Amino acid sequence: MDLRLLRYFVAVAEERHFGRAATRLHMTQPPLTRAIQQLEADLGTPLLLRSASGITLTAAGSTLYDEARALLAQADHARARVTAEAGAGSLTIGTLGDSIERAYAGTSLATAFRHRHPGANVRVLEADFTDPTTGLRAGLVDVAVTRAPFDDTGISTRVIRSEPVGVVLRTDDPLAERPLLHLADLDDRTWFQFPDGTDPLWRAYWNGVKPGEPLREGPVVRTVHECIRAVLWNGTLGLAPLGHELGSLGHETPDGLTVVPLADMPPSRVIVAWRTGDANPLVHSFVELAAPADRRRRSPG
Incomplete structure (x- = not known):
């Protein structure tokens, strides 16, 4: 199968919309539509169900989506290995929200990596909270700056830093004025x-x-935005890492919210993760820069 067509199909499958997929692929919609039709004709089965409400995948389409992502990841990995041997190479970094910015406040990992690998092509992909590996397990990225804990079978990790955790509350919540809370204080909450x-x-x-x-x-x-809305509109409770300054949601706590430290919550560990056995030299260079031995020794938790 043509990898180009598979990339087109994955974009449509993820966007669930031909127009958005075309924008993502930097092309117009008609040739994208024709490409998907060609792919369906080649495979002899419908892959997408089109309706006024949007696009859904058929059973065959869902199967192809999983296989296509794996094939594309393998192709990208092969390209990275070859180009790395040629002296340039590419690296795709997965992040979880502001993991990189929080981990490297006051330093520049990007500057250090560019200095060491001036010819490398780097992409940064941001994942949502449903995938703590940020695409690493699916083969979509080469290395991840994310948070533990998650199932790390087949994945190697190094701790960059640890952060205390607090509970996110509306400022008018009766518990918001407490200096410290325990998980048991929140048992009856949503x-x-x-x-x-x-x-x-x-x-x-x-x-x-x-x-x-x-x-x-x-x-x-x-x-993060869905979490904040749930707290603001419905008084739902959630957890957030506190970082260097207690009471911070990433960088600045939104108006109407506060974060109270939790005494009995294990710290949140910011980590760098990569697939065990990955031979890409750029991956190992990134890991060395992201979590050098002296920083790992200083990291609390």
């Missing part, structure tokens, strides 16, 4: 949670329970 299929260790941690325990019930969220 929490946000992540969708079914999300890594169970990750879901349990950010839901304030131990792995294997029943999850606290509440609305399903996927991004």
Whole structure:
């Protein structure tokens, strides 16, 4: 199969819309539509169901989507290996929200990497909270700056830093004036949670329970903005890393919200992760720059 057609198909499958997919691919919609039709003709089966409400995948389309992502990742990896041997190379970095910015406040990982590999092509992809590996397990990225815990089978990790965790509350919440809270103080409250299929260790941690325990019930969220809206509009509770300054949601706590430290919540570990056994020299160089031995020794938690 033509890798170009597979890239087109993956874009349409993820965007669920030909117009948005065409914009993402920097092309117009008619040739994209023709390309998908050609792919369906080549495979002899419909891949997409088109309707006024949008696009859905057929069973065959869902299967192709999984296979296409794996094939494209393998092709990208092969290209990276070859070009790296030729002295340039490419690296795709997955991030979870502002993981890189929070981990390297006051330093420049990008500057150090560019200085060491001036000819390398670097892409940064941001994932939502439903995939703590930020595309690493799916083969979409080469290395990830993300947060533990999650199932790290087949994945190597190094801790960059650890951060205390607090509970996000509306400022008019009766608990918002407390200087410190415990998880037991929040047992009768509604929490946000992540969708079914999300890594169970990750879901349990950010839901304030131990792995294997029943999850606290509440609305399903996927991004920081959805978490914030759930707290502001419905008084839902959620957790957030506090970083250097207690009471910060990333950089600046939104108006109407506050973050109260939790005394009995394990710290959130910012990590660099890569596929165990990956021979891409750019991956190992990035890991060395992201988590040097002296920083790992200083990292609390």
